[in-house]
Amino acid sequence: MGEGSLGGESHPAVTAAELGWNRAITAFTVSKPRVPRRDTGLFCFGVHHGDTETRRHRVKELENMAQAVETERKVNEGVDLRTMRHSAAHVMAEAVQQLFPDARFGIGPAIEDGFYYDFDLPRTLTPDDLEEIERRMKAIIKSDERFERRELGREEALAYFRERNQPYKVELIEDLTSGEVHGARDEAADSPDARGIRDGMVSLYRQGSFEDLCGGPHVESTRQMGAVKLLRVAGAYWRGDEKRPQLQRIYGTAWHSQTELDEYLWRLEEARKRDHRRLGTDLGLFLFSDQVGAGLPIWGEHGALLRSIIEDFWKEEHRKAGYQYVYSPHIGLIDLWRTSGHLSFYRENMYAPIDMDGQEFMLKPMNCPFHLQVYKRRVRSYRELPLRYNELGTVYRYEPAGTLHGLLRVRGFTQDDSHIFCRPDQLESEINGVLELALKLWRTLGFHEYQIELAVRDLNNLAKYLGTDEEWAQAEAALEKALIAHSLPYRRVEGEAVFYAPKIDIHLVDALGRKWQCSTIQVDFNLPERFDLYYVGEDGARHRPFMVHRALLGALERFMGLMIEHYGGAFPVWLAPVQAIVLPIADRHNDYAAEVVQKLRDAGLRAELDDRSERVNAKIRDAQLQKIPYMLVVGDREAEQNAVAVRLRSGENLGALPVEDVVQRIARENAERK
């Protein structure tokens, strides 16, 4: 295989594939520290892997890499990477301007690992254009152009950009000097361009023939640029608004040295290798079929097994935490959705009604209305609250075609849903309980790092929210206290709350660094009202219960997509669809091998037999590729001694051990969820 060269002589116990895989993780984790993510300002956590088998090797690899990189830094050693990347965006803009004198410029910030610039061009860019632009950039870098700053008054600057037919720059200056407030997603308001506008003065940076609205800072001259590479073109709406023109965005990356650039590209390649979509087919986990439809995953063979293991674990933990499991149908009468309000605020995500005997049914996009029915089946007393209903409920939502993405964005998915009904005085402890359970699940499943947001109201726009100030204050406090109680770092985001209440969102990061929302914990002031929920209090009067929606893993599909990437397909023993495979050396060992398999199965383990008439080498290779944790080789010696020769997925060979010991060892790891 291609990564064979990575299996250095020094680590004979570690196979090339395993080492290559781990090296990717190492690089991934190392590249991220200290660099705040630009879009959130939050510390971004690298993906970690719990496998300790080869940690030492990774550390060694890491040291070697760091050294190699260190010796390469020369001219641009002291240059801040972000500054360099932003300057690279300017250089790219200059190259684009050379090619398209009529180009209109959007914004061009540095981002994690690189930069982009948005252009409004007379025609669409081709891959050949990218090459040409890159060529010109290299020429510009070589010609050592200096970055020069100057300041203009507001009117002067406006005239300057109007004259050059740069409407986007004009708009930026106009908006940002008028103190207009923009939405949280308007990247322009936060860009270097915007920072070029201050106190009525507008700063510009020029290098070569290109001058841009910009707050800087920049490198001194284009020489200090390091290694630059353009990656792709993509459409991007001006100021993130789909109603505004779509510009062409070119993404690029820039590093201090060619070595670092190569390292980065290699890392991207490694990330692609553990993309859940690839592993899904390689490991026989799930599939999509054109015949079935886009965004509708099918769990086959090992994937379904893996999923059921997770579901069993999930159900068990929920029972322990005092939840009651319920089942609800996949469709409901249209009036249900009218009452719940989904018809008015969620319809574009719902599939069209199904007409049966003059009654209209709709496929469920959420489970809540059904759980509310369970609550409403009879009058509830304050004594029986809190009530916690949970369900792995499969919902269907119409998602625009362009947004589908493997298991991470699908049209039919199963939420690990729950609705908690409680008294106001119980809210805080309920939220606490939810976080407690969430952490237990995440940790057991191998995730230890998250990005958490506490989404609260937009204080400048209170009219669009339901509920009283008092309720909001209480709900927000309950959420926040629970986060603090669990010492979880979080970011408070104003204006991100849903109209019916505040919420906590937890994101995880995928193999390519994209963030995906998983957990969500939302208070709801809306549905109890709409369905007229109440309980009879101590005072004999009716009271409105608080309601909490929460999904912890989010959707089984998304979660498993993330988990596949997290483990790179090498699942820990308790999750592995096949925990052990028995490999007879010759056909005459098949009977003994079958006995061993039966012993493993009797102990509740998932074991298989590879009795093909292949050589052990081939059997081992296939088992490795399937990332099966235990390979048990049996030949004459083992059959005689009632033993198995144990080979681990890491490549480590434990030699011959008594069958009973091995069964016990694997059973223990399984029971301990390792």
Added chain:
RNA sequence: GCCGAUGUAGCUCAGUGGUAGAGCAGCUGUUUCGUAAACAGCAGGUCGGGGGUUCAAAUCCCCCCGUCGGCUCCA
């Protein structure tokens, strides 16, 4: 949904106007083997779908669908 790219065997890919190819996987046979690929043979594709141009289309054009990279949105 929008911008761009792309779709050939189960998988990875070659084939740019003249009769559809390779490796792996599969099947059959031989081999019975000690830690990452035994050997030989066979079989497998309406070239994503539909329409068009042409004597002739995997190849050129149009429409649709899927996929990939982004944007908007989101569990």
